[in-house]
Amino acid sequence: MDILITGLFLGGAxxxxxxxxxxxxxxxxxxxxxxxxxxxFGGFAAFWMYTAxxxxxxxxxxxxxxxxxxMNWVIYSVMLRPLVRRARSRGQLEVDAILATFGLSFVSVGxxxxxxxxxxxxxxxxxxxxxLAGDTYALxxxxxxxAAVLICAAVYxxxxxxxxxxxxxxxxVAPDSAxxxxxxxxxxxxxxxxxxxxxxxxxGALLSMFFTLDASTGVIFTLKxxxxxxxxxxxxxxxxxxxxxxxxxxxxxxxxxxxxxxTLAAAYLLFIVILLFRPQGLFGRRGA
Amino acid sequence: xxxxxILKTTAALAMAMGLMAAPALAQETLKIGAVGPKxxxxxxxxAVTHWPNIALWSKEVNERGGIDVGxxxxxxxxxxxxxQTNPAETIAAVTxxxxxDGADFILAPYSTxxxxxxxxxxxxxxxPQITSTASTxxxxxxxxxxxxLFFLLGQNSQIVGNAVDILSKLRDAGEMGxxxxxxxxxxxxxxELAATAKPIFEGxxxxxxxxxxxxxxxxxxxxxxxxxxxxEPDAFIAWSYPPDTxxxxxxxxxxxxxxxxxxxxxxxxxxxxxxxFGAAAEGIxxxxxxxAESASFQDYAARHxxxxxxxxxxxxxxxxxxxxxxxxxxxxxxxxxDRAAVAQxxxxxxxxxxxxxxxxxxxxxxxxxxxxxxxxxxxxxxVASTGREGAVAPMLKAGWK
Numbered sequence: 001m002d003i004l005i006t007g008l009f010l011g012g013a014x015x016x017x018x019x020x021x022x023x024x025x026x027x028x029x030x031x032x033x034x035x036x037x038x039x040x041f042g043g044f045a046a047f048w049m050y051t052a053x054x055x056x057x058x059x060x061x062x063x064x065x066x067x068x069x070x071m072n073w074v075i076y077s078v079m080l081r082p083l084v085r086r087a088r089s090r091g092q093l094e095v096d097a098i099l100a101t102f103g104l105s106f107v108s109v110g111x112x113x114x115x116x117x118x119x120x121x122x123x124x125x126x127x128x129x130x131x132l133a134g135d136t137y138a139l140x141x142x143x144x145x146x147a148a149v150l151i152c153a154a155v156y157x158x159x160x161x162x163x164x165x166x167x168x169x170x171x172x173v174a175p176d177s178a179x180x181x182x183x184x185x186x187x188x189x190x191x192x193x194x195x196x197x198x199x200x201x202x203x204g205a206l207l208s209m210f211f212t213l214d215a216s217t218g219v220i221f222t223l224k225x226x227x228x229x230x231x232x233x234x235x236x237x238x239x240x241x242x243x244x245x246x247x248x249x250x251x252x253x254x255x256x257x258x259x260x261x262x263t264l265a266a267a268y269l270l271f272i273v274i275l276l277f278r279p280q281g282l283f284g285r286r287g288a
Numbered sequence: 289x290x291x292x293x294i295l296k297t298t299a300a301l302a303m304a305m306g307l308m309a310a311p312a313l314a315q316e317t318l319k320i321g322a323v324g325p326k327x328x329x330x331x332x333x334x335a336v337t338h339w340p341n342i343a344l345w346s347k348e349v350n351e352r353g354g355i356d357v358g359x360x361x362x363x364x365x366x367x368x369x370x371x372q373t374n375p376a377e378t379i380a381a382v383t384x385x386x387x388x389d390g391a392d393f394i395l396a397p398y399s400t401x402x403x404x405x406x407x408x409x410x411x412x413x414x415x416p417q418i419t420s421t422a423s424t425x426x427x428x429x430x431x432x433x434x435x436x437l438f439f440l441l442g443q444n445s446q447i448v449g450n451a452v453d454i455l456s457k458l459r460d461a462g463e464m465g466x467x468x469x470x471x472x473x474x475x476x477x478x479x480e481l482a483a484t485a486k487p488i489f490e491g492x493x494x495x496x497x498x499x500x501x502x503x504x505x506x507x508x509x510x511x512x513x514x515x516x517x518x519x520e521p522d523a524f525i526a527w528s529y530p531p532d533t534x535x536x537x538x539x540x541x542x543x544x545x546x547x548x549x550x551x552x553x554x555x556x557x558x559x560x561x562x563x564x565f566g567a568a569a570e571g572i573x574x575x576x577x578x579x580a581e582s583a584s585f586q587d588y589a590a591r592h593x594x595x596x597x598x599x600x601x602x603x604x605x606x607x608x609x610x611x612x613x614x615x616x617x618x619x620x621x622x623x624x625x626d627r628a629a630v631a632q633x634x635x636x637x638x639x640x641x642x643x644x645x646x647x648x649x650x651x652x653x654x655x656x657x658x659x660x661x662x663x664x665x666x667x668x669x670x671v672a673s674t675g676r677e678g679a680v681a682p683m684l685k686a687g688w689k
Contacts (some may be wrong), residue, residue: 006511123563260509
């Protein structure tokens with residue numbers, strides 16, 4: 001029970017890390033290697049608001065999300081749309097996007113270094129124990145888990161119940177045919193990209209309550225997000241959630257029962273096994 | 289044609305004037321190369337310990353008119369490179385400073401690994417390398433191989449040994465029991481310290497009731513802390529790196545780990561540690577320490593805070609600044625910018641620094657350094673050293689409130 005809850009909390013954190021990238025890669029078709037930097041940006045905003053004005057990170061997210069949304073919209077419109085326009089195939093766009101966003105990640109790190117310095121963003125918020133089913137857990141992790149559940153549910157419902165959600169899913173399935181039925185692909189792709197960035201930055205603000213971040217830690221989160229998105233299946237929200245929770249529970253199980261030194265090995269073993277049997281990911285479509 | 293001639297003449301005239309004017313305007317400057325992480329895994333630590341001291345020192349030197357070399361004042365010009373916490377980049381940057389930028393002196397890089405990676409390059413180009421953030425047990429071997437390599441920060445076996453001594457004394461005085469939980473980050477630093485510590489603890493009669501390692505960057509350390517707590521230790525020892533030093537301490541607070549001694553390694557001495565944990569930091573032990581009451585350290589801390597906007601840490605910051613003071617005093621003392629003469633001067637003389645006097649032994653090692661510190665009140669105070677003055681008595685960890 002203890003392992004399950006700890007694992008779920010960690011899985012929730014992973015879902016926050018990976019959900020945004022899934023939207024960006026699955027729908028906007030941009031493999032965004034600057035994803036982690038957006039997360040660190042959100043974390044920094046929370047740190048800064050908390051240390052400068054004692055504003056709770058849970059309130060800061062309402063500032064961070066729109067700011068990140070606008071920022072990502074601009075990034076997509078200015079930097080990535082020309083790549084989308086000139087790309088003749090999905091493969092070419094993927095290569096171009098990887099190169100462009102790889103560069104963007106360096107630029108982002110440089111900007112954050114110049115603005116905030118290289119020091120750790122360190123603060124303590126809700127670092128109090130709570131008792132669930134007889135065991136103690138950190139309140140900040142539980143809070144982040146609740147937020148992760150809300151965000152994932154909102155994204156899932158929006159994609160499945162709303163009209164733009166339906167259109168966005170259509171783009172994920174068949175970007176070329178979607179245009180033929182009157183879907184404004186460029187606008188919705190920008191929307192998905194911006195939304196993904198907003199979710200990632202929100203995740204960063206929430207995770208900064210218990211992760212120690214600095215300007216150049218983004219790449220760690222990009223890697224983790226990549227593993228989860230590929231494992232869950234590109235373009236499917238359910239896949240990302242399931243993969244994130246599975247990874248969280250597995251890592252906690254290995255750490256608690258076998259040895260904490262083997263968590264990374266176990267995580268990548270799971271990754272390999274899933275790719276061996278389902279190369280398209282848990283919920284991915286074959287040939288997508 | 290005519291216009292071209294005029295242009296040519298003007299250009300020639302300007303050049304000639306420039307040439308004539310040059311010696312009159314020129315100011316003597318020393319090019320000082322600085323290499324260290326601005327990005328990558330160690331950037332957070334370097335931003336506390338490495339870069340602010342370089343900024344502080346170069347500002348102070350230039351404000352007082354430069355370094356005195358045989359009666360001539362040399363201003364310093366610092367050329368900085370980011371090595372991205374990548375040893376290959378450290379080597380490339382040091383090589384570039386030596387061959388292309390024509391650096392007169394190069395400051396030692398940051399951390400044990402990056403310093404050792406760059407040592408052969410410093411040696412090949414004949415630059416003295418005064419390390420202040422490298423900690424190793426192979427000092428004699430290394431300084432034999434690289435004669436201009438100096439060590440300020442100390443040796444791992446002493447750092448570990450002094451920590452065990454403190455625990456032994458507390459146990460023998462009947463203040464705590466015999467059971468130790470020891471964890472380490474699975475990285476060169478953590479593995480070496482844990483491997484050094486284990487036989488020393490066992491030799492001192494301690495029982496290791498929990499022992500594990502965890503990967504660098506582990507996102508959730510609560511399983512480690514829960515297992516450690518379940519083993520009911522009297523002392524918790526972690527050979528940890530900055531992100532996990534914070535992570536383990538936070539989990540200990542949440543789990544209300546009931547130990548008499550709580551020890552975490554790198555970053556325990558950072559002001560940000562106290563900033564984050566506040567009163568809960570009271571009584572936490574860690575690597576390093578300073579004589580927080582000494583006037584020279586307090587003066588240094590005040591200047592550091594005023595110039596860089598952040599307080600120095602209570603371990604390597606002072607040593608980093610001391611390495612710069614030693615370089616400056618050696619250049620002035622030798623009266624030349626000849627690097628071999630400066631290196632020889634460092635070996636032959638003792639220096640007055642913010643951390644107290646420094647006199648390198650025959651292995652280019654500074655024999656007197658702080659090994660264990662503890663948060664007591666508003667400072668991380670040295671409780672054990674290998675010959676520094678001002679140690680305070682260790683106290684037991686009394687809860688997390």
